[in-house]
Amino acid sequence: MADDTLRIDRSAKTLRTLALERMREAIMDFHFQPGERLVERPLCNQLGVSRSVVREVLRQLETEGLVQMIPGHGPAVAKPDLGRTDEIYELRALLEGIAAKACAASATDDQIALLDATLAKLLEAWASGVPAEVMRATTKFYEALFESADKRVAWEIVSGLNVRINQLRSMTIASANRREPAIAEMHEIMDAIRSRKPEAAEAAARRHVESAWNIARTALLVSGEGKADLLGRDEAHSGQSSL
Template structure:
């Protein structure tokens, strides 16, 4: 039986990933103007590719395009931040409760492994890897809980969630508090206790929202220095 070969990423896909990462990781700051010519030089691609990437990221609400002013990194106001965390709390708490009700030993072991990896990455100040593993931690939960529509909704917000996670994960003290909260969620899932798991999730996201709101009010230099 033939197996399909993995298709190599196109130049646009690679450029899109790099530009999205530059925004979510804070290389380009909220409100910063994006110059097409500079992006072409930095990524080594044509203006056509850059414009396609900008259009895509505009649909993810990571970039704002103003007539006669050009594209810039979208800003998040406190109301939007609160709304994003409210949506996350509803979706993630439901998924975590469902996962806790049926989680297998294999799933629990996978979640525990991700908790360890996230903790190590944060101690090593590797925010990029911590973001990747955090996404996979939640993907495992949504998959086990069979919350496919909810995960699709989370993915649509993924760019903005990534922006906020990069801010919160790089904040002082989050390298220990974040993993500790994820371990509490995992422990409740292991005990097959949906209510406690959902409560741990809500507590974790409330703390993250408070940090995000505080960090976004700081001068830009402070946010980057983390």
């Protein structure tokens, strides 16, 4: 009976889902600049879908925090939450801390092996030097960490926080001399988990977030003094930004 060979792909993604993923990715990869207007009708053309679909997608991205509705002007790519970065990093430290702790306390050997594998991929990504790859691999690693810790809700929250500081994260990853310390910090976390030391794992995870936080802070200072960019420019925006 169980012959799946000709079973139809039941998970047929709806057009809206595809459009949603595409848009989310486009925003997170900065194909749209923060602050850039997202005019509905042009978006229909760019995505090749109808306005209804675009509008529903925009509503979802809005509640996800990736898109802001400017009253009287419609949707725009959300600008980063500069006033809340401290709190966001604090929460990340807290949550990633408890995940690492729980993981060290209760992960199975299989789960630890999986974590090792994703960590290896993360190292490869660092070696490649492509920031977007590093970010993706980092996300994968943490996803596995939270999964092993059985903290799915916490993972959803952390993911939500990360979209709000997406720019900061990519800046910290691209920052000079971040590579060696980051790798060392990740190894500390894994070592503590492997040797089943919950407290040490929690501390290591918090340290990792805190060091990223420090980088982000100095990055903010620099861009704050210098060109005062980051807040999204109002000048000529990239317009059609082909998807």
